[in-house]
Amino acid sequence: MADLATYGGTFGAGSLAWGVLVDGFSPDRWDVLGAAVCLVGVAVIMYAPRNAS
Template sequence: MISFIFYFLAAFAEIAGCFSFWACVRLGKTPLWIIPGTFSLLFFAWMLTKVNVDVAGRAYAIYGGIYILSSLIWLWAIEDTPPDKWDITGAAICLIGASIILFAPRS
């Protein structure tokens, strides 16, 4: 489903954008990190408009589960910290909820 691509692009763009602020404030990086972070957050918002869902609130609810999974991938790939069993369990629960919202039969 093409919407999953948009959801994952949105998630990594949001995480990267927020991480730029984190890096500036918490890791002491230069404030110039905020510039690409801002563009990344704009890209995130644009990607969410591309998903194939009829109402924004439902799109955001589905996105929540994908965002959590993407955050754990970021944790492992970028911050070199593997998720523990509780991270994985929590993400699985959230993805089940997001799947119910996404695939529920609607009239």
């Protein structure tokens, strides 16, 4: 399940980057904040301490 959540967060931020680089979209601060929240969520999921089972 963590893999899907990580993919989703990365996809959200990547979509914004694609819009800026390819489509010429100009994000406002809320777009950037939302992408940052997605990436923080990815970091929490990826680096959370887990028991090896």
